[in-house]
Amino acid sequence: MLESHHHSDSSPVRSRRHLQADCENCFGLCCVSLPFAASVDFAVDKNAGQPCQHLQPDFRCGVHNKLRPLGFRGCTVYDCFGAGQQVSQITFEGRDWRAYPESAKMMYEVFPVMWQIHELLWYLNEALTLEPAREIWGDLESALAETEHLTQLTPDSIIQLDVAAHRAKVNILLLRTSELVREDARRKIQTPQGRKTKSFDRGADLIAAKLKGADLRGANLRGAYLIAADLRGADLRGADLIGADLRDTDLRGANLMDSIFLTQAQVNAAKGDAATKLPSLLVHPEHWLASSK
Structure with a gap:
């Protein structure tokens, strides 16, 4: 283990x-x-230094609980x-x-x-x-x-x-x-003789990769493009995720407990559920829990 x-x-x-x-x-x-531009993440354009139309006088968001339905997914990430x-x-x-x-x-x-x-x-x-x-x-x-x-x-x-x-x-x-x-991490892994954990180059193109249930313990995923990749049930303990692009990455049931350099923003950009295991300082985003109900 x-x-x-x-x-x-x-x-x-x-x-x-x-x-x-x-x-x-x-x-x-x-x-x-x-700044942000009208896209899949934002419903409208906004220039740098221009207050968002939903920013209230008390500096709070007026539509905080409805950001995703209103087309402001980027704000939740x-x-x-x-x-x-x-x-x-x-x-x-x-x-x-x-x-x-x-x-x-x-x-x-x-x-x-x-x-x-x-x-x-x-x-x-x-x-x-x-x-x-x-x-x-x-x-x-x-x-x-x-x-x-x-x-x-x-x-x-x-x-x-x-x-x-x-x-x-x-x-x-x-x-x-x-x-x-x-x-x-790799030294502690008990794997069948001759079996190796997956290794990738920095910035690996893993867009839409099928990695369901993959053993990625100790993997180097620095800067990897994991957009829309299937990592359901994957084991990412000890994996380095610094700068990895996790937009729409499916992390349902995945174990990221001892992954390193993972941020809340990366987690927020991914898909997951209550069974996804995260490092102690990171939390399950509200949209994960809402989508799993």
């Missing part, structure tokens, strides 16, 4: 709760700063990794863009950058819960401290950041973490 490698008592990591969206403490930034409350309450010290319109443009520009930083924080914090990566915990801690420092910069400094360069540096550590975790 593949054992859990998450949440070791000796892990130096803190909670990732602050990297989960807290809409009560955000000024509706994802509903204002981000998005996750800001806590960047919204960080920009609203810390970077701009609780001054909202309606009351302080002179800071609105800057706030809209800072938010997407902060989102990228917080995404890296999510991955780094997770890496520090993974026992097989213990040998590089020190390097991960340093990268985490450097990344957290970026979140405390002034709005002007945040906009000037070369996030791509920082991401590339962090990704070297995340890739090493993945190798260590997947190697450990």
